[in-house]
Amino acid sequence: MKYRLGYLNKKESLTLNGALDGCAQKNDERSKEFIYKKYYGYVIAVITRYIKSEHDAEELANETFIKAFKNLPKFNKVGDGEVLEKSFRGWLARIAANLSIDLLRSQKNMIAIEDIGEHDVKPVMINAADKLFAEDILKLLEQLPEIQRLIFNLYEVEGYAHEEIGKLLNIPDSTSRTYLTRAKQRLRKLYVEQFAIRKNF
Template sequence: MNYRLGFLSKKKTLTLESALDACVQTDAERAKEFIYKKYYGYVLAVVARYIKSEYDAEELVNETFIKAFKNLPRFNRVGEGNVLEKSFRGWLARIAANLSIDLLRSQKNMVAMEDVGEQEVKPVLVNASDKLFAEDILKLLERLPEIQRIIFNLYEIEGYAHEEIGKMLNIPDSTSRTYLTRAKQRLRKLYIEEFAIGKQ
């Protein structure tokens, strides 16, 4: 009877909470595999917003998980269920975004920044009636200049502050704000050209 109970406990379905516990407490391979499989597609989608090479993207996904597993004891667990899920996904996304930026910087693929001032660009007001659907925006992001795409991703999708982006990219935070505004202007223009006209 005891053997049977032990067998069942080993086969127990993992949840994010139990997998995180197992990783931190015993470095359990089964728990790591569960997390890797569950979030692989999500992390790849984050990396693909920055990195075009399929090979490099795959490598960065693996690096993200290696770094995440190594730093799991430092992950600030908040709540459970959906709250924990959202928090963990955000944490993984930040690791993936940072590693992607590091790779771009090391490959010197970052576009040289021209001097820009906030006064050069008028702010863009976007409201719900603009109907900028997320999937449409993600398609259009590919057509932005690299620096605008990177800053849009970091600010609007990953949730970094302009001060953090400035430090990551070694630019003033005012430059980050300017490029974000330019990205939004260009996205609006592309959206109108690509989608709005056809949907009228």
């Protein structure tokens, strides 16, 4: 799915609400192009949190939009403006994340899950004055073991519940919670090593 740049400029601009209606009611190509161009960068950003290959990421982005347009009647379009924007972005992100996990599973890139219990993990001690900033976390996420990075992204960024992650990755809920705790511990350790110490100089 590739749209020609400049097509929208010849006509009156759309809103997200209008584009969604156009897609759902008339399968309107102009509305599809609007959504594709507006959210392509966002979808790519979601996918590259899971997928390293640029080619695979581009293919998954296109597949995300194909699936989204096909399933638009199932999208619960509530509100307008920022409310609708946030809801639609979250819906797109879930499609993109699910497709990314499916690809990793098909390529057998998923790291084998260890037989661990929550008792194996020490609680994370957090100093309220020591904050992890979003840009720092994004830089550090790439250094996590893959399974920890996947679960952190699914839970903290995409908003999945542990029960949903368990079904998606075929693991117990408790294992998802344990790996999330491990991911947070590892992030804090990396943060102290790479950012906090540097800021003291």
